Amino acid sequence: MKINCPHCGATIEKPKIILVKCGFCSSSFMLEMDDNNFQSLIQLNKFFYIKSKAFTALTMVQHPHDEGIRLDYLVKDSHGDEFILMVEDENIALIQSTQEVINEKLKWSSLLPNTQVKLLGTHWLVTQKRAYIGKNKQSYLSNQSAELLILSFANNYISCQQGKWVDAFEISHEN
Amino acid sequence: MKINAIHCKKCQAPLAILGNTSRSKNLICQYCGTVMDFKNNFKALYSFTQRQQNSRLTIGQIIDYHGIPFTIVANTSYSSRDNHFIVYNVYSPTHGYAKLIDKDNSFTIYQKIHYLPDKNLWMLKQNDTFISNKIKFTLKSFEFCELYYAAGNLLENTKQGKRSKHAFAYCKKTKQWFYSEHSRNAVNYYVGVDFKA
Numbered sequence: 613m614k615i616n617c618p619h620c621g622a623t624i625e626k627p628k629i630i631l632v633k634c635g636f637c638s639s640s641f642m643l644e645m646d647d648n649n650f651q652s653l654i655q656l657n658k659f660f661y662i663k664s665k666a667f668t669a670l671t672m673v674q675h676p677h678d679e680g681i682r683l684d685y686l687v688k689d690s691h692g693d694e695f696i697l698m699v700e701d702e703n704i705a706l707i708q709s710t711q712e713v714i715n716e717k718l719k720w721s722s723l724l725p726n727t728q729v730k731l732l733g734t735h736w737l738v739t740q741k742r743a744y745i746g747k748n749k750q751s752y753l754s755n756q757s758a759e760l761l762i763l764s765f766a767n768n769y770i771s772c773q774q775g776k777w778v779d780a781f782e783i784s785h786e787n
Numbered sequence: 788m789k790i791n792a793i794h795c796k797k798c799q800a801p802l803a804i805l806g807n808t809s810r811s812k813n814l815i816c817q818y819c820g821t822v823m824d825f826k827n828n829f830k831a832l833y834s835f836t837q838r839q840q841n842s843r844l845t846i847g848q849i850i851d852y853h854g855i856p857f858t859i860v861a862n863t864s865y866s867s868r869d870n871h872f873i874v875y876n877v878y879s880p881t882h883g884y885a886k887l888i889d890k891d892n893s894f895t896i897y898q899k900i901h902y903l904p905d906k907n908l909w910m911l912k913q914n915d916t917f918i919s920n921k922i923k924f925t926l927k928s929f930e931f932c933e934l935y936y937a938a939g940n941l942l943e944n945t946k947q948g949k950r951s952k953h954a955f956a957y958c959k960k961t962k963q964w965f966y967s968e969h970s971r972n973a974v975n976y977y978v979g980v981d982f983k984a
Contacts, residue, residue: 651880679942680810701807701883702899725974726909737903740973758901758920777901780882781853 653783654685654699661784662706666690669697677744698775704783705760707775714772720749720765729753732772736761796831797821803847806860806878806940813945815861817846817938822945835947839864839936843889844875844984846939850887852896852982855879859887861939865932865953872930876939884942886977887984888966890955895964897979904976908954908967917956919976924956924965943970 654660654669661667667687675682685697686709698705716731720741723729727738736753743749753761758777763770792803798819804811811825813832820835839862844850848859857877864873872890879885886897902920911917915926930953937945956965964979 653881676809680807701810701878702885703883726907726969728907737974739901739903739975754901754903756903756905756919758903760901779898781855781898 652683652699653704653780654683654687654697656685659785661787662778663782664787666787667695667697675744677742679742695775696773697778702780704778704780705775706778707760707762707773711764711771711773713769714763716770718763718770720751720763723751723753723763731761732774734759734761793829795819795821796823796829797834804940805847805858806876806884806942807880808940810942811940812943813937813941815938815941815945820936820938822937825940833947835936837935837947839873839938842873844887850877850896850982850984852877852885852898855882857882857885859939861941862937863934863941863945864936865930865951866935867930867932870928870930872932876942886966886979887982888979894982894984895966895979896982897964897966897977900965900976900978902976904965908956908976909952909969919965919978922958922961922963922978924958924963926954926956928955929953930955 656669656672659666659668667689669685669687671686673684675684680700683699685699687695687697694709696707696709698707723738723741725738725740729736729738734755736755738751739754740752742752748764748766751763753763754777760775760777762773792801794800795802795816795818798816800816800818802814802816804814814823814825814829822832823829824832842862844859846859846861849856857879859875860878861876862873865871872888875887877885877887888895888897900919904917904919906917908917911926913926913928916923932951932953934945934947934949934951952969954967966977966979968975
C-alpha cells in the first residue's frame, strides 16, 4: 500500500496506522497494520542470557486465556537441556518441559488466590487462577524462593510443572 | 492488525489505547470518565461521577526505569479514611507492567516480585516484620480503600466505590518498599524504590 501525503505530496510507503470509519455508526478508530513491530525480550533462534546462562529460543506457541495471552518458548541451554520459557509481560518463568501427574485431591475452584497448600514437600501460595480458552484450567503457585508450580486440571487428573520465576531485568542479549 | 485508538463512546474524545490490549478489561476516558468494556466492542458501561485531583503525571507520558522506557497507560485513585494515593500503571512491550505510586507526596516505582513473604502478609499488624528475598521489611500500613477515580487502559474491571486492600512495607537498610494488592483472581507482590518523576 502506497499513499501520498495530502499536505506535501511526499510518498508514504506501507503506512503503519490507518484511520477507519464505520459506515454504519460513523465511529472512527485507528488500526495498526504492521505486526512486525511485535517487541519481545526473546527472539527466535537468537541467544539470550538469564543471569549469564545462555539459552536459545527454538519455537514459540501462544496460549490465549481469560486474562490475556501466554507465550511459551521452547528454549535450549548450552548443555542441550530443554525448558519452556513462559512469557506474559512481566510474568516470566523458566519451567521444566515435562509434565508429571500428581496424585492429589484438589479442585481448581477451591484454590483461590492466597490459599496455602503443601505439595511435593513444599509450602506454596496460590497466586493466580487461569482458565485457558478451549483447554485446561490451571493454578499458579509460588513460594518464598520464587519457584513456580503450575497445576493443570484436566478430566480426572492433575499434572504439574515446576520452574523458577525470572525477573525481566535479568534477561539480556549480551553476556 | 490491532486497534490503536478510538473515540470515546460518550464525549467522542480521541483515546489512545496503550499497554497490552490482550490483557485489557476496561478503557476509561480521561476526559469524561466513561468506562468502556474492552471485551465487548468498547460498549459504554457507566461514567465516574468523581474527577481526578492532584494527578502529577498524564497518560501517555514516558518514564525511564533502569534505562527502559515505560509508558503511563492508566491511573487509579484510591482514598481511605486518612489517606489517598494514585497508582499509575506503566508498561513496556519488553518488560511488561510496573506500578508507579504517588503516595505521601513522593513517587515509588514498583516491579513485580515472585519471592513471596515468609509470613502471610494479610495476617500481620502494623510494624510487624517479614522477609522477602532475604530482605527484612517492616509493615508500614494497610490501606483499606475505596476507588474514586480511574482513567486509561485497565487490566481489571473497575467500578467507582470498589473497595480493595493494599499493604505497604519498608526496609530502612536497603531503602526498598514492598507493596501487595489482593484481588479476586490474584494476589500480587511488588518491590519498589523511590522515583523522581
